[in-house]
Amino acid sequence: MRILLSAICLSIPLAVNACPDGPDHTEQLEALFESARMAPNERVAEEFSQQMWELWTEAPDATAQALLDRGMEKRAGFDFLGAIEALSELVDYCPTYAEGWNQRAFVHFLRQDFSAARDDLAQARALNPRHVGVLTGQGLTFLALGQEAEAQDALAAAVELNPWVQERHLLRAPHPKPGEDL
Template sequence: MVSIGVLFLCLFWGNPGYARQDDPRLDELFSALTDTNDTPEAKVIEGSIWKIWLTSGSDTVDFMMLQGINYMSEGRFDKALILFSTVIKIDPEFSEAWNKRATVLFLLGDFDKSIEDIGHTLELEPRHFGALAGLGQIYDLQHNQRNALLAYEKAMAINPHLPGVKIRLKQLQTERDKKNI
């Protein structure tokens, strides 16, 4: 079980001068995420990871990201796409901008471009369980069971606390095993 100190770190350690996928706190958070069996604790750790991923180190970029997320939640995907694309032009090394644009592209049904942006996300942050889960979902919708299984398995290896992914992974494994009989 993860110590109270790690939870304190997750909740109260202030943002450094930079954050994002190269933040040094992530290594310990990812270790804690895989080590814990406590669901509430896992959600706190996962939330801390997402908070770091969403913090670019630039107030302008952070504002644009939050506005893009707001547009996504309002179903204004065209505006979100423009903002995330602009962030990528400003800071092409910011993995979460690629991930958010991949999400918008997915919502727009442009799976090929979404997969491409997921690739950029994973180049910058190979531990991005959200991108891997999204990739699995795309492959699942495309009836590409083999690649869906691989993506879901990778996501679960990094974050074993993804209930929807866990359920779908078991379903696909069962379907695969029935075909092999």
């Protein structure tokens, strides 16, 4: 009986919910980064930043989008445990979608679980190294953890992509070397 049951189980394909690859927004994002760099002021740059967020929060499929939306709604309602639950489902379902990791990191940050935020942000950055929100999130998280050098590196990377990010004020000017003019 056990052999028959094993044979039946092996012959039935597993119904795995695999997250598809999301849309490739590389060209659109590069154009938005360039527009942000050329923006004459913060107000204009904010419009480009908003367009970036619209692209980053476009999930790969309807299931991922529903989980992302639920997690963000729970977070907005200060139901942080509910948000972590939904966003954990999202990263389990769609581990290659950087925004799932980023949003869960944000909830961890709000809960002041900076180590968990740092870990999720590292995953998000590995998946999308040019995600300005991930970079600024890393900067803030590293600051909260007292890791100044890492914070400055992440913030510098964010400002390089978008010189108008709100967190730019946290970026310290490089110190001149002895004998070097400011």
